[in-house]
Amino acid sequence: MSHKLSSQVLVNQVTPVDIESGVSTLNDIMNFLALESSSVAIAVNNVVISKSTWSQHTLSDGDNINVFGAIAGG
Amino acid sequence: MNDALAQGALRDSEFNRYSRQIMLNDWGEAGQLRLKNSRVVIVGCGGLGNVVASYLAGCGVGHLTLIDGDDVELSNLPRQLAFDIDSCGQNKADELMQRLYSQNDEVDIVIEPLSVDIDNVQQLLEQHNLVIDCTDNFSTRLLINDWCVTNQIPLMTAAVIGWQGQLLLVDPEMENGCYQCVFDTPSDSQQSCSTMGVNPAMVGVVGSYQANQSLRYLLQLSTPLSNKVALIDGITMGVNLFMREQNNHCTVCHPTLKQEET
Numbered sequence: 135m136s137h138k139l140s141s142q143v144l145v146n147q148v149t150p151v152d153i154e155s156g157v158s159t160l161n162d163i164m165n166f167l168a169l170e171s172s173s174v175a176i177a178v179n180n181v182v183i184s185k186s187t188w189s190q191h192t193l194s195d196g197d198n199i200n201v202f203g204a205i206a207g208g
Numbered sequence: 209m210n211d212a213l214a215q216g217a218l219r220d221s222e223f224n225r226y227s228r229q230i231m232l233n234d235w236g237e238a239g240q241l242r243l244k245n246s247r248v249v250i251v252g253c254g255g256l257g258n259v260v261a262s263y264l265a266g267c268g269v270g271h272l273t274l275i276d277g278d279d280v281e282l283s284n285l286p287r288q289l290a291f292d293i294d295s296c297g298q299n300k301a302d303e304l305m306q307r308l309y310s311q312n313d314e315v316d317i318v319i320e321p322l323s324v325d326i327d328n329v330q331q332l333l334e335q336h337n338l339v340i341d342c343t344d345n346f347s348t349r350l351l352i353n354d355w356c357v358t359n360q361i362p363l364m365t366a367a368v369i370g371w372q373g374q375l376l377l378v379d380p381e382m383e384n385g386c387y388q389c390v391f392d393t394p395s396d397s398q399q400s401c402s403t404m405g406v407n408p409a410m411v412g413v414v415g416s417y418q419a420n421q422s423l424r425y426l427l428q429l430s431t432p433l434s435n436k437v438a439l440i441d442g443i444t445m446g447v448n449l450f451m452r453e454q455n456n457h458c459t460v461c462h463p464t465l466k467q468e469e470t
Contacts (some may be wrong), residue, residue, distance in 0.1 A: 172393040172394070172395065173392075173393055173394035173395060175390050175391055175437075177448075177450040177451075180448075180450050180451060181450065181451045181453070182437065182450050182451065182452050182453065184389065184453065184455040184456070184457065185455070185457075186455060186456065200439075200448065202374075204346065204367075204374070204390075204394040205367045205368065205369040205372060205373075205374055205404075206343070206345050206346050206349060206369070206394070207255075207367055207368050207369040207404070207406050208252045208254050208255060208256045208341075208342045208366075208367060208368070
């Protein structure tokens with residue numbers, strides 16, 4: 135019998151992240167990926183999450199997370 | 209948007225010129241009149257501005273204001289298709305206006321060969337139905353966003369870099385926040401064409417999306433950009449749409465926070 139050892143979220147459709155190893159909020163994701171938070175937005179399950187709530191936004195198993203940076207070229 | 213924009217009548221030459229778009233069920237004569245009576249300002253006459261202005265002038269948007277203080281450079285030519293070798297050294301807004309008049313001399317075009325700043329933004333952007341942001345730096349993007357939110361003027365903003373594009377509409381009639389609700393602290397040191405490079409064809413792709421959704425907004429047709437941000441991937445041909453919500457800590461949408469900050 136197989137069972138799930140940990141919950142995972144998918145980051146930018148390619149990077150599975152174990153959310154039971156200290157990664158539980160969006161702030162944790164940014165630290166885990168070593169991403170600069172300025173000019174970056176995060177969408178969870180296709181909804182942009184305001185940066186002011188990243189530290190309170192708890193991740194759930196199977197969440198689909200997109201991290202994207204602002205671009206300025208015209 | 210006001211129904212008064214659909215007033216008046218089209219001339220025979222206009223029915224002929226715009227016949228292929230007027231025949232669309234959700235466009236029609238009323239839609240064409242809305243375009244004819246619309247006043248649109250395009251900030252930035254580079255890659256995106258070239259594409260957007262060409263479609264809007266071609267489609268019969270009655271008044272266009274083109275703003276750009278830069279001159280055409282050789283490195284612009286791969287993606288700024290309204291310009292040619294003789295354009296180099298000439299002001300972009302002026303060169304673009306001449307190209308547009310050769311395409312459609314029935315539209316009214318005003319040029320402002322300068323950069324938008326805090327001192328002139330009011331004078332340059334007021335008296336328009338739609339502001340279209342085609343600029344190449346964050347400081348101008350943030351300034352335009354702030355002015356549009358404060359003055360309740362819709363803003364269609366887009367950007368392109370590498371193989372990626374981004375678009376969103378700041379719609380005064382929606383409560384889904386502004387550009388700064390999504391990107392709160394962008395810096396001019398990041399992500400510009402001159403530092404990161406850009407695929408010229410992606411400028412055409414993103415500019416076409418920006419023109420298409422601008423036309424839909426002017427025609428009073430639905431656009432997903434009213435409450436979403438679109439990410440366009442030129443590698444996978446994927447388009448992601450993410451719902452936007454107003455950020456309760458945004459100093460643009462909540463002016464009292466701005467006052468507290470200062």
